[in-house]
Amino acid sequence: MGKAAKIARRSFLIGSVALAGGVAFGTYMVRKPHDNPLANDLKAGEATFNPWVLISNETVTLIVPHADTGQGVASMQAALIAEELDIEFGQFETSFGVPSAAYYNTAMAGEAVPFMPTDKSFAAETTRSVMGGIIKLLGAQVTGGSSSTPDSYDKLRAAGASARETLKLAASQRTGVAVADLTTSGGAVVFPDGTSLAYTDLAADAAELEPVVDVPLRDPRTWRMIGKEMERLDVVAKSTGTMTYGIDLFMDGMINGTVRMNPRKGAPLNSFDATAAEAMKGVRKVLQITNGVAVLADNTWTAFQAADAIEYDWAEAPYPAEQDVHWDEVAASFTEDRLDSQWRNDGDIEAALEGAQIVEAEYRAPYVAHQPMEPLSAIAKVAEHRVDVWVTHQMPRFALQQISAITGHDETQIHLHNQYGGGSFGHRLEFENVKVAVEAANQMRGTPIKITFSREEDFAQDFTRQIGMSRSKGAVKDGKVIAHDLQIATVSSSRSQMGRLGQSVPGPDSQIVAGAWEQPYSIPNFRVRAYAVPELAPTSSWRSVGASSGGFFSDCALDELIHAAGADPLEERLRLMNDDVSRKVLEVVGEMSGWGSPLGPNRGRGVAFVLSFGVPVAEVVEVTNTDAGIKIDKVWVAADVGKVIDPVNFENLMQGGVIWGLGHAMNSEITYSDGMAEQSNFYTHEGMRLNQCPEIFVIGLENGSAVKGIGEPPVPPAAPALANAIFAATGQRIREMPFNKYIDFV
Amino acid sequence: MKLTVNGMTHDVDVSPDMPLLWVLRDELQITGVKYGCGIAQCGACTVHVDGVAVRSCQVPVGDLEGEVTTIEGLGSPDTLHAVQEAWIEHQVAQCGYCQSGQMMQAASLLSETASPTDEEIDDAMSGNLCRCGTYPRIRAAVKTAAAKMGS
Numbered sequence: 034m035g036k037a038a039k040i041a042r043r044s045f046l047i048g049s050v051a052l053a054g055g056v057a058f059g060t061y062m063v064r065k066p067h068d069n070p071l072a073n074d075l076k077a078g079e080a081t082f083n084p085w086v087l088i089s090n091e092t093v094t095l096i097v098p099h100a101d102t103g104q105g106v107a108s109m110q111a112a113l114i115a116e117e118l119d120i121e122f123g124q125f126e127t128s129f130g131v132p133s134a135a136y137y138n139t140a141m142a143g144e145a146v147p148f149m150p151t152d153k154s155f156a157a158e159t160t161r162s163v164m165g166g167i168i169k170l171l172g173a174q175v176t177g178g179s180s181s182t183p184d185s186y187d188k189l190r191a192a193g194a195s196a197r198e199t200l201k202l203a204a205s206q207r208t209g210v211a212v213a214d215l216t217t218s219g220g221a222v223v224f225p226d227g228t229s230l231a232y233t234d235l236a237a238d239a240a241e242l243e244p245v246v247d248v249p250l251r252d253p254r255t256w257r258m259i260g261k262e263m264e265r266l267d268v269v270a271k272s273t274g275t276m277t278y279g280i281d282l283f284m285d286g287m288i289n290g291t292v293r294m295n296p297r298k299g300a301p302l303n304s305f306d307a308t309a310a311e312a313m314k315g316v317r318k319v320l321q322i323t324n325g326v327a328v329l330a331d332n333t334w335t336a337f338q339a340a341d342a343i344e345y346d347w348a349e350a351p352y353p354a355e356q357d358v359h360w361d362e363v364a365a366s367f368t369e370d371r372l373d374s375q376w377r378n379d380g381d382i383e384a385a386l387e388g389a390q391i392v393e394a395e396y397r398a399p400y401v402a403h404q405p406m407e408p409l410s411a412i413a414k415v416a417e418h419r420v421d422v423w424v425t426h427q428m429p430r431f432a433l434q435q436i437s438a439i440t441g442h443d444e445t446q447i448h449l450h451n452q453y454g455g456g457s458f459g460h461r462l463e464f465e466n467v468k469v470a471v472e473a474a475n476q477m478r479g480t481p482i483k484i485t486f487s488r489e490e491d492f493a494q495d496f497t498r499q500i501g502m503s504r505s506k507g508a509v510k511d512g513k514v515i516a517h518d519l520q521i522a523t524v525s526s527s528r529s530q531m532g533r534l535g536q537s538v539p540g541p542d543s544q545i546v547a548g549a550w551e552q553p554y555s556i557p558n559f560r561v562r563a564y565a566v567p568e569l570a571p572t573s574s575w576r577s578v579g580a581s582s583g584g585f586f587s588d589c590a591l592d593e594l595i596h597a598a599g600a601d602p603l604e605e606r607l608r609l610m611n612d613d614v615s616r617k618v619l620e621v622v623g624e625m626s627g628w629g630s631p632l633g634p635n636r637g638r639g640v641a642f643v644l645s646f647g648v649p650v651a652e653v654v655e656v657t658n659t660d661a662g663i664k665i666d667k668v669w670v671a672a673d674v675g676k677v678i679d680p681v682n683f684e685n686l687m688q689g690g691v692i693w694g695l696g697h698a699m700n701s702e703i704t705y706s707d708g709m710a711e712q713s714n715f716y717t718h719e720g721m722r723l724n725q726c727p728e729i730f731v732i733g734l735e736n737g738s739a740v741k742g743i744g745e746p747p748v749p750p751a752a753p754a755l756a757n758a759i760f761a762a763t764g765q766r767i768r769e770m771p772f773n774k775y776i777d778f779v
Numbered sequence: 780m781k782l783t784v785n786g787m788t789h790d791v792d793v794s795p796d797m798p799l800l801w802v803l804r805d806e807l808q809i810t811g812v813k814y815g816c817g818i819a820q821c822g823a824c825t826v827h828v829d830g831v832a833v834r835s836c837q838v839p840v841g842d843l844e845g846e847v848t849t850i851e852g853l854g855s856p857d858t859l860h861a862v863q864e865a866w867i868e869h870q871v872a873q874c875g876y877c878q879s880g881q882m883m884q885a886a887s888l889l890s891e892t893a894s895p896t897d898e899e900i901d902d903a904m905s906g907n908l909c910r911c912g913t914y915p916r917i918r919a920a921v922k923t924a925a926a927k928m929g930s
């Protein structure tokens with residue numbers, strides 16, 4: 034893989050980020066830094082050194098532009114700056130900053146190129162570099178793809194180092210003490226005699242200086258913070274009810290409201306009768322918006338009641354009304370004309386399968402909803418020359434475009450105030466909440482309008498995970514897997530998502546086969562083909578995106594082959610593994626779980642390995658088959674992220690990813706009837722609850738050469754590890770999520 | 780009508796049908812209590828009425844009898860309740876949105892059962908949904924809080 038000749042035949046695609054065609058650029062444009070947004074309204078005496086550090090005579094503010102929806106990236110970003118700036122938690126404030134091209138995400142490039150993540154060849158690295166340049170040019174400020182840590186790791190430490198050296202220079206110029214004799218500690222420049230000057234005292238001096246740049250980063254052996262257990266910046270607020278989420282904000286003169294849009298997503302509202310609703314006490318206004326209505330009232334509850342009291346005539350869905358038809362369309366997509374790309378073709382698969390005893394399997398992954406605990410909301414205020422929007426968003430600069438298109442304001446007049454989010458899992462990459470709040474506020478100019486989605490409306494409007502199927506054929510010989518031909522057909526969540534932004538996605542969608550084609554296995558004959566199912570119901574990025582289905586398909590199919598070969602599931606994966614970092618992850622999970630030790634009757638162990646977002650993750654699930662159903666006893670999980678920034682948060686996110694993967698594999702799907710999602714609240718789309726939660730043991734390894742994120746990679750191996758464990762305990766192969774269609778869980 | 784929340788008496792002019800949740804959030808702007816599902820499926824809106832955990836989305840304010848305590852009344856950053864201390868020690872929260880309800884449920888459990896077994900913890904806490912998957916830490920924090928309250 035990774036030959037330069039192949040690049041020419043494939044155009045590039047950024048998993049979930051737009052790349053409009055026709056961008057022309059030269060080296061100069063790529064090297065040119067974006068303007069520092071902090072410099073735009075700097076007050077007298079305030080110093081900024083780069084887009085991440087702002088110091089006044091009272092406060093040090095660190096800008097943490099990646100959206101924090103619970104994954105802890107505000108703390109992670111602050112820690113990277115603070116490590117080099119020599120300032121402690123508690124000595125600075127953080128801000129999500131303003132949407133700006135300066136906060137473009139370079140790390141997204143790694144996922145966007147058609148090379149194996151383990152491919153470090155010149156062609157692969159060059160292409161990643163070019164993609165990074167394009168993303169910079171577009172100023173793509175994106176939180177997603179587990180890219181916040183890799184994007185921030187060098188950049189934010191450099192920002193901290195530059196600020197530190199500039200502050201030292203300011204202190205030197207003021208006192209005459211040579212820079213070489215100065216040190217920094219606890220938010221202050223320290224002099225040889227032990228006295229110190231706080232950074233805030235040096236702000237006015239530093240503001241007059243050109244920032245010192247290209248400062249060498251410190252030796253990791255001297256780190257105070259990175260790699261050590263930290264107390265997240267938000268943990269006290271989140272443990273005392275004092276954290277303010279977007280849904281908790283109140284503005285002066287604000288009116289509460291809710292929204293009701295056509296539950297046949299994307300279709301219009303033909304007509305409605307709001308007579309009864311408008312007569313209700315406390316109802317202020319019913320406004321027509323695109324595909325629905327906004328209902329404004331004295332409080333959110335009254336708005337919910339009034340929205341229920343309106344009679345709606347909804348137009349028909351622009352996609353098949355019944356779920357069976359969706360599945361039929363997926364099943365009919367394994368055809369030459371729907372072949373999106375052949376991603377891998379090692380050996381000679383046709384010859385290997387010829388005359389062999391074929392092991393065949395067909396797998397399915399359903400639509401699944403995001404449903405973070407904080408329902409969608411947004412506050413908007415539209416004035417003549419200014420728009421303000423308070424919301425949690427992972428692509429704030431794209432939000433500005435959406436807002437501008439509604440109100441006609443120039444993007445420079447639009448102020449988006451990003452908030453801490455109560456979960457996302459990909460939900461806050463979409464714009465429906467922003468658009469409905471702005472549409473309502475645009476009809477009520479001068480008044481802040483808060484739109485809160487009811488849980489039912491959030492379910493109804495959720496753009497789910499892709500639906501898909503796989504068909505695989507394989508062959509074994511002498512106790513070994515020798516051939517695997519994997520075909521995957523899904524709708525393209527990338528094209529669906531970007532299509533709503535008016536952007537096309539050129540070239541094949543790597544997400545259709547994510548978690549499958551790039552697995553570091555040397556199966557002698559190994560082919561992976563992606564088929565694009567035409568758009569059905571709208572879909573979007575769901576925690577781990579394509580790998581959430583692709584990892585299930587590829588690992589379970591491999592497990593079936595290994596069992597057919599009569600080999601040990603862990604040993605055969607290890608034998609096939611061609612990447613040392615990945616092999617170590619598998620070995621460690623084997624040791625942790627006591628793989629191979631005897632289990633009692635009715636018990637079983639399953640192992641799965643999926644490399645996604647550049648992170649190899651291996652999981653072992655242990656289950657007991659009880660009279661009341663399958664009980665998940667324990668899970669062991671190992672991952673290699675190159676460097677664990679904070680072991681506490683790392684463990685929490687690993688456990689959370691496992692729970693997310695297991696819970697939805699067990700019992701969650703979205704199905705359509707009459708064009709509407711049939712599931713409307715948690716009782717029909719539950720995920721995991723505490724009583725079903727196993728013990729989960731986590732190890733983070735640091736053998737990888739690049740630093741990676743951990744929000745998503747633990748998800749893809751969870752479902753196959755559980756399915757493989759159920760097979761080991763019961764002999765029953767479950768080939769479709771959710772598994773509770775086929776088996777009960779305790 | 781009058782209601783007492785966190786020791787303070789408030790006078791509100793709302794429909795008696797209005798759920799306590801929305802009176803707290805939209806009328807009194809006490810936002811530690813969260814809207815999650817509206818139908819007692821998630822527990823994010825859990826508060827205490829006379830010390831007992833209830834889902835505030837299911838209590839019409841007109842039917843309310845007793846004093847209401849929300850997470851803000853359980854303890855503040857300066858005067859933490861043992862449950863909150865334990866939640867901080869274990870760094871339970873990811874997004875944190877469900878955690879007010881989780882802590883109110885845990886505090887209610889511990890006021891009735893000083894040293895709950897694993898099974899009692901599972902029974903008491905399984906009505907509180909966490910989408911981030913912080914359950915292993917919730918279990919550990921409940922035990923730590925029990926130990927703190929017992930000592």
